[in-house]
């Protein structure tokens with residue numbers, strides 16, 4: 001583990017293992033928290049790094065989090081529909097990253113997502129292999145509900161249980177055996193309210209939430225309570241929620257976000273974009289400087305449209321826009 | 322020939338999942354067939370036929386569909402072999418929560434859907450408890466949280482089975498399921514094999530066609546509810562808890 005730690009900054013270390021603060025304090029390095037950008041290899045000697053690695057491993061096994069902890073997922077390229085080699089040979093996505101998947105209908109977007117969900121071992125139509133933390137994963141990722149790799153959020157999903165928001169979240173927390181459920185419920189509820197814009201109470205029945213409120217609650221709940229490290233988002237463009245903040249919440253909760261979308265704002269918000277053609281990943285691109293600049297403009301456009309919607313709702317005319 | 326028994330509550334998606342899954346096996350060049358068991362009527366046989374799947378159906382009528390299943394399963398296996406099938410699937414409507422069609426050494430699948438409510442896994446008994454493989458459907462219309470809660474409830478009832486999520490409409494997960502159906506032992510006959518769960522004796526007078534109500538007409542395996550009546554209420558002196566061979570366990 002010490003090899004892996006070397007390249008992390010102090011900030012990254014503490015984000016991933018908050019209890020590392022205690023170790024730094026015990027070792028007389030509490031002042032390191034004042035230099036969040038410092039790279040560990042430069043501020044700790046190799047012996048201390050090794051001790052830190054051991055400390056973290058012990059804490060993780062004590063907390064029971066080490067096994068589940070997924071820090072990256074790798075897709076090894078297979079073949080396209082015509083049998084030719086997939087152009088992208090390897091794609092690794094780390095926690096906190098957003099990857100968009102684009103391509104025409106029938107090109108193989110869903111198949112790529114299914115390959116990840118099934119942690120393919122060359123045994124799907126694409127011949128792809130999926131690795132977790134660089135290793136070939138075991139069967140538990142395929143068949144054990146506690147180890148499901150992928151959580152899904154899509155436009156068609158609804159709440160069907162006859163429960164209030166509070167009861168619903170408590171039930172989910174209980175089934176996940178989550179620590180400190182009260183705090184988690186409060187956090188999910190307040191985040192969901194921020195995302196939705198139109199506030200709702202903890203005593204609202206989940207089935208009477210509006211579309212936007214439902215989507216907001218689903219995202220906040222998935223971020224905080226879902227066991228799955230990968231979150232798959234399918235076309236939430238019209239969900240009526242703050243999309244940017246939704247993504248930020250997921251990233252902050254150390255999710256890997258994969259998003260099938262053709263919405264320009266969402267697509268440009270991704271760290272990378274995988275282009276699917278003919279059953280294969282044909283290209284992985286990063287947003288260019290120009291695209292990032294355009295994103296600002298797109299957001300302004302979006303905000304204007306949103307403003308027009310509000311005006312319509314208030315019964316105004318749109319003679320001037 | 323691989324034999325797979327599929328059961329599950331009505332409308333849970335058994336037919337949809339079987340059709341999507343067998344499509345992958347057909348595409349891989351395997352010969353596939355289905356025997357459908359139901360109570361009074363079913364249109365599933367036409368659906369299978371339309372999808373190019375060899376099919377036979379059996380209607381149990383007044384009998385418990387699972388009892389009817391066991392009495393006919395060996396003949397079905399022989400039909401599958403005579404047709405030269407590589408994979409034979411039986412679909413039974415899980416209408417009897419006391420029974421299950423699952424046979425030892427034959428892959429046992431239970432299909433259950435996310436919409437059926439979190440209490441369902443506990444209620445449906447042996448068909449879920451005795452399964453090797455549990456397919457959860459209709460995940461496309463409920464939230465991630467509900468899927469997780471539901472899967473946890475399923476896990477609570479059956480701690481050993483493999484759990485797979487399949488969408489009966491888009492077929493998502495069905496390719497994965499098809500790879501599981503070709504694992505494991507071949508079945509040449511089920512003669513001499515045993516059911517995983519003994520089927521409860523349904524041997525009261527009503528099983529035999531009695532329609533009149535009243536203690537005088539109740540014979541055989543009859544149990545009376547304890548309604549904790551207010552004291553002083555006149556009770557009718559019929560058979561009390563007469564349960565040969567023990568009650569429900």
Ligand SMILES: Nc1nc2c(ncn2[C@@H]2O[C@H](COP(=O)(O)OP(=O)(O)OP(=O)(O)O)[C@@H](O)[C@H]2O)c(=O)[nH]1
Nearest residue numbers: 331332333334335336337414458459487488489490
């Ligand atoms: N949304 C959704 N609908 C599904 C899914 N799977 C099945 N259905 C639908 O559920 C209904 C019942 O599916 P069937 O496959 O006929 O169910 P069954 O278990 O075979 O039903 P019986 O044989 O009558 O007991 C159909 O309308 C299917 O299209 C799924 O994953 N998602």
Ligand SMILES: Nc1ncnc2c1ncn2[C@@H]1O[C@H](COP(=O)(O)OP(=O)(O)O)[C@@H](O)[C@H]1O
Nearest residue numbers: 079080081105106107108109110111125126279
């Ligand atoms: N590399 C591949 N080789 C063979 N079949 C493929 C490949 N990629 C996708 N497919 C198949 O092509 C079909 C369409 O793919 P799908 O993922 O549903 O497309 P999309 O989600 O982009 O609309 C599916 O049946 C899928 O299994």
Ligand SMILES: [Mg+2]
Nearest residue numbers: 106109110111
């Ligand atoms: Mg698709």
Ligand SMILES: [Mg+2]
Nearest residue numbers: 335336365412
């Ligand atoms: Mg059916």
Ligand SMILES: [Zn+2]
Nearest residue numbers: 385417419420
């Ligand atoms: Zn029965």
Ligand SMILES: [Zn+2]
Nearest residue numbers: 523525527528
């Ligand atoms: Zn009876």
